[in-house]
Amino acid sequence: xxxxxxxxxxxxxxxxxxxxxxxxxxxxxxxxxxxxxxxxxxxxxxxxxxxxxxxxxxxxxxxxxxxxxxxxxxxxxxxxxxxxxxxxxxxxxxxxxxxxxxxxxxxxxxxxxxxxxxxxxxxxxxxxxxxxxxxxxxxxxxxxxxxxxxxxxxxxxxxxxxxxxxxxxxxxxxxxxxxxxxxxxxxxxxxxxxxxxxxxxxxxxxxxxxxxxxxxxxxxxxxxxxxxxxxxxxxxxxxxxxxxxxxxxxxxxxxxxxxxxxxxxxxxxxxxxxxxxxxxxxxxxxxxxxxxxxxxxxxxxxxxxxxxxxxxxxxxxxxxxxxxxxxxxxxxxxxxxxxxxxxxxxxxxxxxxxxxxxxxxxxxxxxxxxxxxxxxxxxxxxxxxxxxxxxxxxxxxxxxxxxxxxxxxxxxxxxxxxxxxxxxxxxxxxxxxxxxxxxxxxxxxxxxxxxxxxxxxxxxxxxxxxxxxxxxxxxxxxxxxxxxxxxxxxxxxx
Numbered sequence: 231x232x233x234x235x236x237x238x239x240x241x242x243x244x245x246x247x248x249x250x251x252x253x254x255x256x257x258x259x260x261x262x263x264x265x266x267x268x269x270x271x272x273x274x275x276x277x278x279x280x281x282x283x284x285x286x287x288x289x290x291x292x293x294x295x296x297x298x299x300x301x302x303x304x305x306x307x308x309x310x311x312x313x314x315x316x317x318x319x320x321x322x323x324x325x326x327x328x329x330x331x332x333x334x335x336x337x338x339x340x341x342x343x344x345x346x347x348x349x350x351x352x353x354x355x356x357x358x359x360x361x362x363x364x365x366x367x368x369x370x371x372x373x374x375x376x377x378x379x380x381x382x383x384x385x386x387x388x389x390x391x392x393x394x395x396x397x398x399x400x401x402x403x404x405x406x407x408x409x410x411x412x413x414x415x416x417x418x419x420x421x422x423x424x425x426x427x428x429x430x431x432x433x434x435x436x437x438x439x440x441x442x443x444x445x446x447x448x449x450x451x452x453x454x455x456x457x458x459x460x461x462x463x464x465x466x467x468x469x470x471x472x473x474x475x476x477x478x479x480x481x482x483x484x485x486x487x488x489x490x491x492x493x494x495x496x497x498x499x500x501x502x503x504x505x506x507x508x509x510x511x512x513x514x515x516x517x518x519x520x521x522x523x524x525x526x527x528x529x530x531x532x533x534x535x536x537x538x539x540x541x542x543x544x545x546x547x548x549x550x551x552x553x554x555x556x557x558x559x560x561x562x563x564x565x566x567x568x569x570x571x572x573x574x575x576x577x578x579x580x581x582x583x584x585x586x587x588x589x590x591x592x593x594x595x596x597x598x599x600x601x602x603x604x605x606x607x608x609x610x611x612x613x614x615x616x617x618x619x620x621x622x623x624x625x626x627x628x629x630x631x632x633x634x635x636x637x638x639x640x641x642x643x644x645x646x647x648x649x650x651x652x653x654x655x656x657x658x659x660x661x662x663x664x665x666x667x668x669x670x671x672x673x674x675x676x677x678x679x680x681x682x683x684x685x686x687x688x689x690x691x692x693x694x695x696x697x698x699x700x701x702x703x704x705x706x707x708x709x710x711x712x713x714x715x716x717x718x719x720x721x722x723x724x
Contacts, residue, residue, distance in 0.1 A: 231258045231259060231261065231262065231558055231559075232261050232262060232263065233262055233263070233308040233309070233558070234262070234263040234264075234265065234306050234307045234308055234309075235253065235262060235263070235264055235265070235307065235308070235309045235310075235311065235554070236265045236266075236267065236303050236304055236307040236309070236310045236311070236368075237249070237250075237264075237265070237266050237267070237310075237311045237313070238267055238268075238300065238303070238310060238311065238312045238313070238314060238360060239268060239312060239313040239314035239315070239378065240266035240267060240268045240274060240277055240278070240296075240313075241268035241269075241270045241273030241274045241276075241277055242273075242277070242313045242315075243277060243521070243522075243525050243718055244718075245311075245313045245377060246266070246277050246281065246311075246313065247277065247280060247281055247284070247538065248538075248546050248548065249311055249377075249548060249550055249551065250264065250281050250284070250285075251284065251538040251540055251544065251545070251546070252545050252546050252548055252550065252551035252552075253550070253551040253554065254285070254288070254290065254292075254540045255540045255541060255542055255544065255545040255551070256551065256554075256555050256559075258555075258558065258559055259554075259555075259558075260290050260292070261291075261292070262292070263292075263295070263306075264292055264294050264295070265294070265295040265296070265297065265303045265307070266278050266281075266294055266295070266296045266297075266303070267296075267297050267298065267299070267300050267302075267303035267304075268298070269298070270318075271298060272526075274296055274298065275296070276525070276526075276529050278294055278296040279533065280529075280532055280533060281294060282294050283533060283537055284537040284538045284540075287537040288537070288538075288539065288540045290540070300360070300363055301363050301366070301367050304363050304364055304367040304368045305367045305368070306367075306368065306369060307364070307367075307368040307369060307372055308368070308369045308371070308372060308373070309372070309373050309375065309554055310364060310368065310372060310373070310374045310375065311375050311377065311550060312357075312360065312374060312375065312376045312377060312378050313377045313378055314353070314356065314357075314360075314378050315349075315353075315378065316349075316352035316353050316355075316356045316666055317352050317663065317666045319515070319518060319519055319522065321348075321349075321352060321663055321666055322339075322340075322345075322349075322515050322518065323515060324348075324659065324662045324663055325339045325340075325344070325345030325346075325348050325349055325515075325659075326339050326345055326511075326512040326515050327512075328344075328655065328658050328659050328662060329343070329344035329345060329643070329655060329659075330511075330512075330690075330693055330694070330695050331655075331658075331689040331690050331691055331693060332646065332647050332651050332654075332655045332689060332690075333494070333646045333647065333690070333693070334642060334643050334646050334647065334655075335485075335491050335494065335497060335511050335646075335695045335696055335697075336485045336491075336511070336512065336642075337481035337482065337484060337485050337491075337501075337506070337507075337509050337510060337511065337512070337513050337514065338481060338482055338485065338513070338514040339485070339512075339514070339515070340379040340380060340514065341379050341380045341381065341382075341429070341430050341482065341486070342380070342430075342485065342486045342614055342617060342618075342640060342641075342642075343485045343486070343640055343641075343642045343643060344637060344640065344642075344643050344655065344659070346379070346380045346383075347380075347617070347621050347633070347636050347637060347640060348659050348663060349379065349380055350380045350383040350384065350618075350621045350622070350625055351621070351624065351625045351633065351663075351667055351669075351670075352663065352666040352667060353378060353379075353380065353383070353384050353625075354383060354384060354387040354621075354622060354625035354626065355625060355666075355667065355668065355669055357376075357378075357384050357387055357388055357392060358387060358388075358391055358392050358626070360374075360392075361374070361388055361391075361392030361393055361394040361396075362392075364392075364394050365393055365394060372394065372395075373395055373396075373397065373553075373557075374388060374394050374395065374396040374397070375396075375397055375399055375550045375553065376388065376396055376397070376398045376399065376568075377398075377399055377400075377548075377550070380618075380621075381398045381400055381429040381430070381568055381583075382398065382428055382429045382568060382582070382583040382585075382615075382618050383583075383618050383621050383622050383625075384398070385397070385398035385568050385569070385583045386570070386581075386582070386583045386618065386619075386622050387622050387625065387626060389569075389570050389583070390570075390581070390622070391626055397553070397567050397568065397569055397595060398429060398567070398568025398569070398583065398585075399548065399549045399550055399553075399567065399568065400429055400430070400566075400568065400585070401547060401548060401549075402429070402430060402432065402477040402478050402479075403423075403425045403432060403477050403566040403585070404547045405477070405479070406425075406434065406475060406476070406477045406478075407421065407423055407425075407434075409458060409462075410423070410434065410437055410448065410475065412455070412458075413448070413451035413452050413455045413458060414437075414439060414444060414447070414448075414451055416439055420439055420440065421437060421438070421439055421444075422436075422437075422438045422439075423436065423437055423438075424436040424587060424600070425477060425566055425585075425586075425587065426574075426575055426584070426585070426586040426587070426600045426603060427476075427477075427575075427578075427584065427585060427586075427603060427607060427611050428578070428582065428583065428584055428585055428611045428614060428615060428618075429568050429583070429585045430477065430478040430482055430483075430486065431476060431477070431478065431483075431486060431607075431610060431611055431614055432476065432477040432478075432566070432585045432586075433472075433474040433475070433476055433477070433603065433604070433607040434448075434474060434475045434476075434477070435474055435600075435603065435604065435607070437475075445474070448469060448475050449466070449469050449470055452465075452466050452469065452475070453466060460502055461480060461502040461504065461505070461508045462479075462480045462508075463480065463499075463500050463501070463502070464480045464483050464484045464487075464490050464500050464501075464509070465478075465479075465480055465483055467490075467500070468483065468487070471606075472604070472606040472607055472610070473604065473606065474604060474606075474607055476607075477585075479507045479508070480500075480501060480502070480507070480508045480509050481501065481506065481507050481508055481509040481510065481513060481514075482507075484500060484501065484509050485642050486614060486641065486642070487610070487641055487642065488641040488642055488644065488645035489645070491642055491696075492642065492645040492646050494695075494696040495696075497509070497511075497696035497697055498696065498697060501697060503697055503699070506699075509697065510697050510698070510699060511694070511695030511696055511697045511698035511699075512695060512698055513699070516698075516699060516700075516701050517717055519701050520701060520702050520707060520714070520717060520718075521714075521717045521718035522718070523704055523707075524704060524707050524714045524715070524717065524718045525718040527704045528711070528714070528715065528718070532715075549563075549565040549566070549567065552565060552590070553565070553567075553590050553595065556590030556591050556592070557590060557591075557592065557594070557595075558592075559592070560591050560592035561591070562589060562590070562591050563589070563590045563591075564587065564588070564589050564590075565587070565588060565590070566585055566586065566587055566588065567585070567586070567588040567595065567597070568583050568584070568585045569583065569584070569586075569588070569595075569597060570582075570583060570584075571583070571584045572597075573599065574586050574597045574598070574599055574600055575600050575601075575602070575603055575608075576599075576600075576601050576602045577602045577603055577605075577608045578603065578608060578611055578612065578615065579612075579615055579619075581619070582615045582618070582619070583618070586600055587600070613639075613641055614641070616639055617636050617639050617640050617641075620632050620633075620635050620636035620639060621633070621636040624636055625669070626669075627669070628669030628670050628671075628672075628673065630656070630660065630670060630673035630676075630677075633656060633660075633670075633673075634652060634653055634656045637652045637655070637656050638652045643655075650687060651687055654680075654686065654687050654689075656677075657677035657680055657681055658677075658681065660673060660674050660677050661674055661677050661678055661681060
């Protein structure tokens with residue numbers, strides 16, 4: 231088989247290399263065309279060299295075409311992987327630090343809450359440009375596989391306004407599936423799940439082991455688990471109160487809800503600081519910064535290490551390669567995909583982007599009807615969907631009023647801030663991120679006038695949050711090189 235796959239945001243370390251390994255583990259795909267593109271020439275060079283080394287060592291004749299010209303990269307593409315982070319770590323830092331001045335303490339800040347909303351404003355503007363390039367340069371039936379966050383917002387905008395069929399992909403369902411198998415003392419393959427909701431708030435509404443429903447046994451199993459009882463306190467509490475386990479990590483979930491991070495003195499009751507993903511303030515920003523700095527320093531050693539082996543047993547769980555395999559070869563694949571609802575989940579809005587089970591074969595991607603979510607989980611999802619809808623429409627139109635309404639309706643931001651604080655915080659974020667938000671040009675100028683007002687609300691400019699750790703230097707990371715290298719691969723996103 232021969233077709234073209236383009237990676238946008240290919241300078242991301244972990245995603246690009248792993249997705250390419252998964253794709254080239256399919257024997258029929260050993261003659262496909264691969265193109266990488268990114269806005270950062272040095273990151274693109276390093277990742278291209280590393281991936282080409284892997285390809286060569288696996289005895290394949292594929293030559294990666296690497297270019298800074300996105301339109302050139304998309305010429306004739308049938309599939310596009312997207313892993314961009316618009317604004318990079320510079321903008322990410324503002325997503326975390328400015329809301330902290332108002333008491334909004336985020337762990338990740340890339341899906342919901344103040345940081346996720348702003349990440350969406352930057353990302354949606356650029357995704358619509360990408361969609362335009364795909365429409366004009368790629369194949370007419372090109373499929374966009376989006377790995378970038380905020381997953382639901384970006385996928386929503388691409389499908390509604392971008393004119394490109396887009397599927398959002400995430401590995402949260404697989405991670406929670408492994409946890410459920412562990413607490414039930416079972417193999418993952420023996421646990422069958424139905425998981426449905428919205429990205430990062432997807433619910434395991436049915437868990438079966440050898441045909442026996444185990445959903446009602448999960449609370450006791452998680453509460454008695456020696457590790458998860460300490461590291462997943464938010465998820466366990468949500469399970470206790472809503473009856474179903476949620477896909478996303480403790481740190482992620484804690485910032486999507488109004489209850490667990492609104493009082494600084496209580497945050498430590500719900501998180502675990504052993505790993506950033508369990509709730510550390512700005513944890514993902516820290517490890518992403520450390521990972522990027524380490525990769526740039528340690529890159530020559532990466533080139534000396536054992537290459538990735540393109541075999542089925544080394545293939546990862548990311549859905550992307552399996553979707554392409556199903557479409558191209560006809561092999562049936564079942565996964566969980568993010569797509570426009572259209573009645574798949576009956577009690578969530580039809581225009582929302584939902585995450586639910588899907589099947590892929592040569593005839594396409596098929597989403598069976600799930601029906602109604604349980605009322606409690608549906609209520610949690612609907613609160614987030616309202617924020618997502620406001621955020622998408624704000625990003626497309628450059629309407630600062632809609633943006634501020636999204637901030638006000640955000641569960642965590644609204645729990646911490648009053649309306650006046652939300653309005654001022656949004657002004658601060660718009661000004662700080664002006665260069666990535668051209669659709670808000672007029673709004674930014676008005677915000678600058680307000681920012682100089684004598685009526686400005688005081689903020690905590692030195693506040694570091696309830697559970698923030700210092701970013702390590704490269705020299706400090708050298709004390710544990712294995713950990714630093716793992717972090718550089720695992721924490722990286724486009």
